Amino acid sequence: MNSYPHSRTVDQADDFFGENVSDPYRWLEDDVRDSAEVAAWVTAQNVLSSTYLSSLDFRQDIEGHLRRLWNYEKFSLPVKRGNRYFYSRNDGLQNQFVLYVQDGDDVPRKLIDPNEWSDDGATALAFYKASPDGRLLAYMVQDGGSDWHTIKIIDVDTGEVHSDTIEWVKFSGVSWAKDGSGFYYSRYPKPDPGAEFQSLNLNQAVYFHRLGDEAENDRLVYARPHQPSHGFSAEVSSDGSALVITVWMGTDDRYEVVLIDLGRESAPPVQLVTGFNHNYSYIGSTDGRHFFFTDENAPKGRVVSVSDYLNGGKHSWFDVIAExxxxxxxxxxxxxxxxxxxxxxxxxxxxxxxxxxxxxxxxxxxxxxxxxxxxxxxxxxxxxxxxxxxxxxxxxxxxxxxxxxxxxxxxxxxPFDPADYIVRQVFYPSKDGTCIPMFIAHHKNLEWSSGAPTLLYGYGGFNISLTPGFSVTRLAWMEMGGVLAIANIRGGGEYGKDWHNAGRLLNKRNSFDDFIAAGEYLIAQGITTNRQLAIQGGSNGGLLVGAVVNQRPELFAAALPAVGVMDMLRFNQFTAGRFWVDDYGDPANEADFQNLRAYSPYHNIRSGADYPAILVTTADTDDRVVPGHSFKYAAALQAADIGDAPHLIRIETRAGHGAGKPTDKIIEEYADMWAFLCAHTGLDPYNR
Incomplete structure (x- = not known):
């Protein structure tokens, strides 16, 4: 593809420890809602990608196929409060799940239908928590995929929505007081106008909201104004005796824990766990003891309990379940x-x-x-x-x-028979000899004689594990004749803390080596060829895809980096990006900078090499990984001399990092992506 929309360049360079690093597309970091120039660039890119994608063979057939597969009844896990069960249901193609309540063995009744909240289906029910007796329900509204949530309250008996409204809530749950008089939650200060979706998230605090009060009158329960980077998760213990506050600094599972005695008015906070050295996560309370998960002296996790918590200290901890x-x-x-x-x-x-x-x-x-x-x-x-x-x-x-x-x-x-599909697990060696697990799934009647178009997916970060899970979109890929491969690379949590540490910070490139080795294994085993191998990943997985394409462009036929962290030198300048230094390191530290600079997707595009076909995907309202990452990366791809394969970006409107995305948008996006992969891996899904 030879004609891309114009992306102007600017004379911008930043000094990092004596090295001037060019950033010619810095202007694309501006919020599309505030910049007419960025909005025009987005429109031009979407016109190009839409024109190309809609012209592809099978595009409309794939969308119809996805809609047929998607159209079946789905449920979420029920939650019991009092004598009531709360769960979500989708009758098939509804944009958002509907919340139902069931009294004992009675017939379930609809309580909240988010599909009635907006015309485009992009306003979602992000979270809910019923009061201990099941009489009231606090819930969070998410609009356009943003991480910002608004808390509302509904009467479960009458369906009446109370006037209570709490805004600027992010990275928080809700925990009700045992008497149902109100709940604890965390919120940030109101951002400055125009900075809502890009400014750093600082100064979170824990509040108690008493039913019927205005949010500005909510009681401040706990804060650390001298530590604006600290965040807080508050939970009333299951026996109602204490408020358990988990203190965090980033995405790594290392916490401090503070307890407040709820049996005494104005009881001071007690520091139960000090120092962000280990994971201490609250489980529950019974028999006068509080139970916690921890990885201290147990990289794969163990269970401990504490009873005399008012005294704090390690002397009061007891082992319950060993590693x-x-x-x-x-x-x-x-x-x-x-x-x-x-x-x-x-x-x-x-x-x-x-x-x-x-x-x-x-x-x-x-x-x-x-x-x-x-x-x-x-x-x-x-x-x-x-x-x-x-x-x-x-x-x-x-x-x-x-x-x-x-x-x-x-x-x-x-609408399919699970027996028609084969799922197996293999183990393959990475570059340094480490044994990496990978799941491979496909239709039982797949023809293997010359290899098959294969989609390799990975993540490899933040202690997140890719366990066997169902996806309609992946099933469609397998029904069309493709192989699905899920690589459990280092950086995830599949084998505990050590596996995570082996793929983060200065070890981050192990995750790239593991993913490349997965592709080499699939080719060596005759499952696929480099002309049939596609790769996919989102968020940290988008970084993964961008990095390995730069390292080994000849290994892949197509790549789908979604909502990726593509500028590793500025990721910590926006919204939640500062939390990610736990996994990536800090660009302001010289050793971390040298490591980040060496693999940052935006900074390492190799002109002169033939790159695979690439379809970058992001959303204009993503305030987790701001879309400027993908915008700058796509502009740099299109400007580089990297061959004739298309290098496009698809930018969704009123959709964020992924959560709350309506069914219609998901189906349309995957129809585009699967058609793109068919075109560039040789998959003929309908034998035409």
Missing amino acids: QVGVLAGVSIVGGRIFANYMEDVKSVVRVYSIAGEDDGVVDLPGVGTATGFAGQPEDQETFFSFESFNQPPSLYRYDISKDNYEVFKESAA
């Missing part, structure tokens, strides 16, 4: 038992223990895949969990704790 072979991915206390959800070679194994930590058996899961849930209160006698895999949509189960068995609660009737 196991698998990674402890989730823990809950329900019905007097501890449910410990482990990852063993990236697959779920749920072990049950007594409150004293004695082994009490294993939950017999429906198969090999991913189990989530097992939430509830210590006194509950039932809990719910979900189970899914690459070829199996989530099914929901009700677990009877007294009987130690479970039954189906809700099951989706998806």
Whole structure:
């Protein structure tokens, strides 16, 4: 492709430790809502990409195919409060899930329908939490995909929405007081006009909102004005005795913990965990003890408890469940038992223990895949969990704790047969010899004789694990004749803290080596060829895709970097970017700068090399990874001498980093991406 919209350059260079680093597209960092020039650039790029994508073979057929596959009933895990169950349902193609409430065994009734909130379906129900008796529900509204949320309250009996409104809430939950008089939450100060979607997020604080009060009168509960970079998550302990405040600085799971005695008026905060050295995450409280997950002296996680918390200090900690072979991915206390959800070679194994930590058996899961849930209160006698895999949509189960068995609660009737798909796990060596797991899935009747178009997906960061999970879009790719490969590269959490540390900071390039080695393995095994291999990743995964394409452009036929962190020298200048120094390092530190400069996708595009076809995707209202990252990267790609394959950017409107995106927009986006991959990997999905 030889004709791209003009992207003007500016004479901008920044001095980093004596090196002048050019940034010719700095102007593309401006917010599209405030800059007519950036808005015009976005329009021109979208006209080009839309014209190209709509002309591709199969584009309309793929969209119709996706809509047919998507059109089945879906549910979220239920949450019990009092005698009520709350869960979300989508009848098939609704843009947003609808929240339902069910009183005991009565017929469920609709409580909140976000599809009524906006014409374009881009206003979402981001979060909800019912009061302890299930009479009231606090919920968060998310508009246009922004991370900013607004808290509202609804009466569950009448459906009346109260006048209480709390704005400028971000990275926060809601935790009700035991008496239902109000709730705790965290919010930031109101940003300056025009800075809402780009300015750094600083000075978060914990507040208590009493029902009926104006938000400006909410009581300040906890803050650290001398530490504006600290953030807070507040949770009322399950026994109601304390407010547990988890203090964080970034995305790495290293926390301080503060407890406030709720049984004494104006009780001072007690520092339970000091120093951001380890993960201490609250689980629940029972028998006068508070239980926590920690990775201190246990890289794969263990469970500890504390009783005499008013004195604080390590002397009051007791071991409950020691570190196991698998990674402890989730823990809950329900019905007097501890449910410990482990990852063993990236697959779920749920072990049950007594409150004293004695082994009490294993939950017999429906198969090999991913189990989530097992939430509830210590006194509950039932809990719910979900189970899914690459070829199996989530099914929901009700677990009877007294009987130690479970039954189906809700099951989706998806329009395909899971038996038609093969899922297997392989292990391959990376550049340094490290053994990396990878899942490979495809239709059982796939023809392998000359390799098959293959989509390789990765993430590799922030301790996030890619476990077997169901996706309609991936199923469509496999139905069309493609192979799906998910590489569990270092930087994720698949094998605990050590696996995460091996792919972050100065070790970050291990994750790139692991991903490249995955592609080489797929080719060496005859599964695919470099003319048929596509790669995909979002956010940190977008960085991954951009970095490996720069390193090995000849290895791939096509690339889909989504909402990526592409400028590694300025990522910490916007919104939540400052949190990511935990994984990436700080550009203001010389050693970190040298490392970041060496792999930053925007700064390392190799003119003179033939690059694969690239479709960059982002959204104009993404205030997590601001779209300027993708804008600058796409402009640099289009200006470079990197071959004739198309290098396009698709910019969604009124969509953020991904959460809350309406079904219509998701289907349209994936129809574009899969058509793009078909065109550049040789996949003929309908044998024409």
